[in-house]
Amino acid sequence: MKIASWxxxxxxxxxxxxxxxxxxxxxxxLALQETKLEDAKFPVAALEAAGYRxxxxxxxxxxxxxxxxxxxxxxxxxxIAGFDDPQRRxxxxxxxxxxxxAAIRIVNLYVVNGQAVGSEKYAYKxxxxxxxxxxxxxxLRRHRRMVVLGDFNIAxxxxxxxxxxxxxxxxxxxxxxxxxxxxxxxxxxxDSFRLFNQDGGHYSWWDYRxxxxxxxxxxxxxxxxxxxxxxxxxxxxxxERGPRTWERASDHxxxxxxxxxxx
DNA sequence: ATGGTTGGAGCCCAA
Numbered sequence: 001m002k003i004a005s006w007x008x009x010x011x012x013x014x015x016x017x018x019x020x021x022x023x024x025x026x027x028x029x030l031a032l033q034e035t036k037l038e039d040a041k042f043p044v045a046a047l048e049a050a051g052y053r054x055x056x057x058x059x060x061x062x063x064x065x066x067x068x069x070x071x072x073x074x075x076x077x078x079x080i081a082g083f084d085d086p087q088r089r090x091x092x093x094x095x096x097x098x099x100x101x102a103a104i105r106i107v108n109l110y111v112v113n114g115q116a117v118g119s120e121k122y123a124y125k126x127x128x129x130x131x132x133x134x135x136x137x138x139x140l141r142r143h144r145r146m147v148v149l150g151d152f153n154i155a156x157x158x159x160x161x162x163x164x165x166x167x168x169x170x171x172x173x174x175x176x177x178x179x180x181x182x183x184x185x186x187x188x189x190x191d192s193f194r195l196f197n198q199d200g201g202h203y204s205w206w207d208y209r210x211x212x213x214x215x216x217x218x219x220x221x222x223x224x225x226x227x228x229x230x231x232x233x234x235x236x237x238x239x240e241r242g243p244r245t246w247e248r249a250s251d252h253x254x255x256x257x258x259x260x261x262x263x
Numbered sequence: 264a265t266g267g268t269t270g271g272a273g274c275c276c277a278a
Binding site: 034207210 | 278
Protein backbone atom coordinates (compact mmCIF):
# COMPACT_ATOMS: atom_id res chain seq x y z
CA MET A 1 0.00 0.00 0.00
CA LYS A 2 1.46 3.33 -1.12
CA ILE A 3 0.65 6.35 1.03
CA ALA A 4 1.87 9.70 -0.27
CA SER A 5 1.93 13.39 0.57
CA TRP A 6 2.25 16.33 -1.81
CA UNK A 7 2.06 20.06 -1.27
CA UNK A 8 0.60 21.06 -4.66
CA UNK A 9 0.61 24.85 -4.15
CA UNK A 10 -2.87 25.32 -5.68
CA UNK A 11 -4.85 22.29 -6.78
CA UNK A 12 -6.50 24.51 -9.37
CA UNK A 13 -3.19 24.88 -11.17
CA UNK A 14 -1.82 21.42 -10.31
CA UNK A 15 -4.82 19.16 -10.96
CA UNK A 16 -3.26 17.94 -14.24
CA UNK A 17 -0.07 17.10 -12.32
CA UNK A 18 -2.04 15.20 -9.67
CA UNK A 19 -3.89 13.26 -12.36
CA UNK A 20 -0.64 12.46 -14.19
CA UNK A 21 1.26 11.42 -11.08
CA UNK A 22 -1.62 9.27 -9.81
CA UNK A 23 -1.74 7.52 -13.19
CA UNK A 24 2.03 6.92 -13.15
CA UNK A 25 2.63 6.11 -9.48
CA UNK A 26 -0.82 4.85 -8.47
CA UNK A 27 -0.69 5.77 -4.76
CA UNK A 28 -3.46 4.18 -2.69
CA UNK A 29 -3.69 7.30 -0.54
CA LEU A 30 -2.54 10.81 -1.44
CA ALA A 31 -2.62 13.65 1.09
CA LEU A 32 -2.58 17.11 -0.50
CA GLN A 33 -1.67 20.44 1.07
CA GLU A 34 -2.15 24.02 -0.09
CA THR A 35 -5.13 23.16 -2.26
CA LYS A 36 -6.23 26.82 -1.95
CA LEU A 37 -9.78 25.81 -2.89
CA GLU A 38 -13.12 26.34 -1.22
CA ASP A 39 -14.90 23.02 -0.66
CA ALA A 40 -17.58 23.91 -3.23
CA LYS A 41 -14.85 24.14 -5.88
CA PHE A 42 -13.03 20.88 -5.05
CA PRO A 43 -12.62 18.75 -8.21
CA VAL A 44 -14.48 15.71 -6.89
CA ALA A 45 -15.60 14.46 -10.29
CA ALA A 46 -12.18 14.71 -11.97
CA LEU A 47 -10.55 12.78 -9.13
CA GLU A 48 -13.36 10.23 -9.12
CA ALA A 49 -12.65 9.70 -12.82
CA ALA A 50 -9.00 9.13 -11.88
CA GLY A 51 -10.12 6.43 -9.44
CA TYR A 52 -10.04 8.37 -6.16
CA ARG A 53 -12.51 9.31 -3.49
CA UNK A 54 -11.90 12.66 -1.84
CA UNK A 55 -12.15 14.19 1.60
CA UNK A 56 -11.26 17.87 1.83
CA UNK A 57 -11.17 20.90 4.05
CA UNK A 58 -10.36 24.05 2.16
CA UNK A 59 -10.64 27.80 2.00
CA UNK A 60 -10.10 30.47 -0.61
CA UNK A 61 -6.56 31.68 -1.39
CA UNK A 62 -4.63 30.02 1.45
CA UNK A 63 -4.06 26.61 3.07
CA UNK A 64 -6.46 23.74 2.36
CA UNK A 65 -5.91 20.00 2.83
CA UNK A 66 -7.36 16.93 1.16
CA UNK A 67 -7.07 13.15 1.31
CA UNK A 68 -7.53 11.12 -1.87
CA UNK A 69 -8.02 7.37 -1.56
CA UNK A 70 -8.74 4.43 -3.83
CA UNK A 71 -10.57 2.75 -0.92
CA UNK A 72 -13.50 4.32 0.94
CA UNK A 73 -12.76 6.97 3.56
CA UNK A 74 -14.48 6.88 6.96
CA UNK A 75 -14.45 8.99 10.13
CA UNK A 76 -13.48 12.12 8.23
CA UNK A 77 -12.61 14.94 10.67
CA UNK A 78 -11.26 18.38 9.94
CA UNK A 79 -9.64 20.68 12.44
CA ILE A 80 -9.11 20.00 16.14
CA ALA A 81 -11.97 19.82 18.64
CA GLY A 82 -11.82 22.81 20.99
CA PHE A 83 -9.41 24.78 18.76
CA ASP A 84 -11.37 27.29 16.70
CA ASP A 85 -8.81 27.87 13.93
CA PRO A 86 -10.08 29.45 10.69
CA GLN A 87 -7.01 28.12 8.83
CA ARG A 88 -7.72 24.78 7.14
CA ARG A 89 -4.59 22.77 7.96
CA UNK A 90 -5.58 19.37 9.35
CA UNK A 91 -7.72 16.54 8.03
CA UNK A 92 -8.12 13.01 9.38
CA UNK A 93 -9.71 9.97 7.77
CA UNK A 94 -9.75 6.21 8.30
CA UNK A 95 -8.94 3.73 5.53
CA UNK A 96 -10.62 0.38 6.08
CA UNK A 97 -13.40 -0.65 8.43
CA UNK A 98 -13.24 1.66 11.49
CA UNK A 99 -12.25 -0.33 14.56
CA UNK A 100 -10.96 -3.29 12.56
CA UNK A 101 -7.35 -4.40 13.14
CA ALA A 102 -6.42 -3.57 9.56
CA ALA A 103 -7.80 -0.01 9.59
CA ILE A 104 -5.26 2.78 9.13
CA ARG A 105 -5.87 6.27 10.45
CA ILE A 106 -4.51 8.98 8.17
CA VAL A 107 -3.86 12.50 9.49
CA ASN A 108 -2.87 15.08 6.90
CA LEU A 109 -1.08 18.20 8.19
CA TYR A 110 -0.20 21.47 6.57
CA VAL A 111 2.00 22.84 9.34
CA VAL A 112 2.19 26.62 9.69
CA ASN A 113 5.20 28.07 7.83
CA GLY A 114 6.00 30.63 10.52
CA GLN A 115 7.63 33.21 8.22
CA ALA A 116 10.51 34.20 10.53
CA VAL A 117 11.81 33.13 13.94
CA GLY A 118 10.32 35.40 16.59
CA SER A 119 7.43 36.66 14.45
CA GLU A 120 3.72 36.45 15.33
CA LYS A 121 3.35 33.67 12.77
CA TYR A 122 6.22 31.80 14.42
CA ALA A 123 4.41 31.95 17.77
CA TYR A 124 1.26 30.67 16.03
CA LYS A 125 3.33 27.84 14.50
CA UNK A 126 4.64 26.66 17.87
CA UNK A 127 1.19 26.94 19.48
CA UNK A 128 -0.38 25.10 16.53
CA UNK A 129 2.22 22.30 16.79
CA UNK A 130 1.52 21.90 20.52
CA UNK A 131 -2.23 21.65 19.86
CA UNK A 132 -1.70 19.15 17.04
CA UNK A 133 0.57 17.06 19.26
CA UNK A 134 -2.11 16.90 21.96
CA UNK A 135 -4.68 16.02 19.30
CA UNK A 136 -2.49 13.22 17.91
CA UNK A 137 -2.01 11.80 21.40
CA UNK A 138 -5.79 11.41 21.56
CA UNK A 139 -5.94 9.93 18.06
CA LEU A 140 -3.30 7.34 19.03
CA ARG A 141 -5.49 6.18 21.92
CA ARG A 142 -8.17 5.18 19.39
CA HIS A 143 -6.02 4.16 16.42
CA ARG A 144 -2.86 2.09 16.79
CA ARG A 145 -2.14 2.08 13.07
CA MET A 146 -1.60 5.69 12.10
CA VAL A 147 0.15 7.58 9.34
CA VAL A 148 0.66 11.29 9.99
CA LEU A 149 1.93 13.03 6.90
CA GLY A 150 2.15 16.35 5.18
CA ASP A 151 4.13 19.53 4.78
CA PHE A 152 5.69 19.88 8.24
CA ASN A 153 7.58 23.06 7.37
CA ILE A 154 10.38 21.75 9.62
CA ALA A 155 13.63 20.14 8.48
CA UNK A 156 14.15 17.48 11.19
CA UNK A 157 17.95 17.82 11.31
CA UNK A 158 20.88 19.28 9.41
CA UNK A 159 21.07 16.32 7.01
CA UNK A 160 17.77 17.63 5.68
CA UNK A 161 19.20 21.05 4.82
CA UNK A 162 21.37 21.91 1.80
CA UNK A 163 23.28 24.62 3.68
CA UNK A 164 23.01 24.10 7.45
CA UNK A 165 25.22 27.12 8.21
CA UNK A 166 23.05 29.49 6.20
CA UNK A 167 19.86 28.03 7.73
CA UNK A 168 21.19 27.83 11.29
CA UNK A 169 18.36 28.82 13.68
CA UNK A 170 16.38 30.18 10.73
CA UNK A 171 12.71 29.45 10.07
CA UNK A 172 12.05 25.76 9.23
CA UNK A 173 15.29 24.82 11.05
CA UNK A 174 15.21 26.51 14.46
CA UNK A 175 15.70 24.53 17.65
CA UNK A 176 12.20 25.27 19.05
CA UNK A 177 10.62 23.98 15.83
CA UNK A 178 12.76 20.85 15.86
CA UNK A 179 11.96 20.27 19.53
CA UNK A 180 8.25 20.62 18.76
CA UNK A 181 8.62 17.99 16.03
CA UNK A 182 10.53 15.78 18.46
CA UNK A 183 7.69 15.97 20.99
CA UNK A 184 5.26 14.95 18.25
CA UNK A 185 7.47 12.02 17.20
CA UNK A 186 7.91 10.99 20.84
CA UNK A 187 4.18 10.18 21.00
CA UNK A 188 5.20 7.08 19.06
CA UNK A 189 5.91 7.96 15.43
CA UNK A 190 8.89 7.39 13.18
CA ASP A 191 10.05 9.49 10.21
CA SER A 192 9.65 6.70 7.65
CA PHE A 193 12.22 8.09 5.21
CA ARG A 194 14.91 7.59 7.85
CA LEU A 195 14.06 3.91 8.21
CA PHE A 196 15.58 3.41 4.76
CA ASN A 197 18.04 6.22 4.15
CA GLN A 198 20.48 7.97 6.50
CA ASP A 199 22.08 10.24 3.91
CA GLY A 200 21.82 13.97 3.50
CA GLY A 201 21.07 15.62 0.18
CA HIS A 202 17.51 14.28 -0.12
CA TYR A 203 15.04 17.14 -0.22
CA SER A 204 11.30 17.55 -0.81
CA TRP A 205 11.08 21.32 -1.32
CA TRP A 206 13.15 23.71 -3.41
CA ASP A 207 12.54 27.44 -3.65
CA TYR A 208 11.26 28.64 -7.03
CA ARG A 209 14.00 31.27 -7.09
CA UNK A 210 17.59 31.17 -8.25
CA UNK A 211 17.37 27.77 -9.93
CA UNK A 212 17.26 26.09 -6.55
CA UNK A 213 15.90 22.78 -7.86
CA UNK A 214 18.44 22.51 -10.66
CA UNK A 215 21.21 23.08 -8.07
CA UNK A 216 19.50 20.82 -5.48
CA UNK A 217 19.37 23.62 -2.93
CA UNK A 218 16.47 22.26 -0.93
CA UNK A 219 15.09 21.13 2.40
CA UNK A 220 13.38 17.91 3.42
CA UNK A 221 10.25 19.27 5.10
CA UNK A 222 7.56 16.92 3.75
CA UNK A 223 7.34 13.87 6.00
CA UNK A 224 5.43 10.60 6.29
CA UNK A 225 5.35 9.47 9.91
CA UNK A 226 4.32 5.92 10.81
CA UNK A 227 3.07 4.90 14.25
CA UNK A 228 5.06 2.26 16.12
CA UNK A 229 2.41 -0.35 15.25
CA UNK A 230 3.26 0.17 11.57
CA UNK A 231 7.04 0.47 11.88
CA UNK A 232 7.79 -3.16 11.11
CA UNK A 233 5.42 -3.02 8.13
CA UNK A 234 7.22 -0.18 6.35
CA UNK A 235 8.68 -1.57 3.12
CA UNK A 236 10.20 1.51 1.55
CA UNK A 237 10.11 5.29 1.43
CA UNK A 238 10.96 7.70 -1.35
CA UNK A 239 10.90 11.27 -2.57
CA GLU A 240 9.55 11.52 -6.12
CA ARG A 241 11.53 14.24 -7.85
CA GLY A 242 9.94 13.64 -11.26
CA PRO A 243 6.92 15.94 -10.83
CA ARG A 244 9.22 18.75 -9.65
CA THR A 245 10.76 18.74 -13.16
CA TRP A 246 7.43 19.09 -14.95
CA GLU A 247 6.38 22.33 -16.54
CA ARG A 248 4.73 24.72 -14.06
CA ALA A 249 5.65 22.44 -11.14
CA SER A 250 4.78 22.77 -7.49
CA ASP A 251 7.77 23.79 -5.40
CA HIS A 252 7.34 20.50 -3.45
CA UNK A 253 7.85 16.90 -4.56
CA UNK A 254 5.55 14.02 -3.57
CA UNK A 255 6.88 11.85 -0.73
CA UNK A 256 5.86 8.21 -0.46
CA UNK A 257 5.69 5.42 2.11
CA UNK A 258 5.10 1.83 1.01
CA UNK A 259 3.65 -0.37 3.74
CA UNK A 260 2.52 -3.96 4.05
CA UNK A 261 -1.09 -3.31 5.07
CA UNK A 262 -2.02 -6.92 5.92
CA UNK A 263 -2.83 -7.84 9.50
C1' DA B 264 23.65 42.08 -3.42
C1' DT B 265 18.54 41.94 1.90
C1' DG B 266 18.12 40.07 -4.25
C1' DG B 267 14.91 36.12 -6.75
C1' DT B 268 9.69 33.21 -8.25
C1' DT B 269 5.08 31.49 -7.97
C1' DG B 270 -0.06 31.62 -6.91
C1' DG B 271 -4.15 34.17 -5.88
C1' DA B 272 -6.40 38.15 -5.07
C1' DG B 273 -7.32 42.60 -6.86
C1' DC B 274 -3.47 47.23 -7.08
C1' DC B 275 0.08 43.14 -2.12
C1' DC B 276 0.37 38.95 0.74
C1' DA B 277 2.11 34.27 1.76
C1' DA B 278 5.34 30.99 0.84
